Amino acid sequence: MERNDLLPTLLLTTQNASSIGEPIDYGVCREMLEKSIGNTCITYWNLALLAPNVIFLIFLAYHIGLFYRMFQRHNFPMVKTLLILVNFVI
Numbered sequence: 001m002e003r004n005d006l007l008p009t010l011l012l013t014t015q016n017a018s019s020i021g022e023p024i025d026y027g028v029c030r031e032m033l034e035k036s037i038g039n040t041c042i043t044y045w046n047l048a049l050l051a052p053n054v055i056f057l058i059f060l061a062y063h064i065g066l067f068y069r070m071f072q073r074h075n076f077p078m079v080k081t082l083l084i085l086v087n088f089v090i
Helices: 003-018 028-034 044-073 077-089
Strands: none
Touching (some): 028 044, 044 077
């Protein structure tokens, strides 16, 4: 049997299988994606993504000062170049 002979039967089976017609209950996942907080456009999903990112940003901001002071103690040319590039970009 050739591959082209199987194609109509495969299409027929997928059409019949997908036409069950029962609604899918997405539950909490859909609600978390779509429901906004109060009268704003901020959803619960946005807060769920924002919270760990803010915590990580605070962690980086705290530790960048420690690394900066540690790098200032050394007089290597590579460290000086890195500090100049970081300060120039920020």
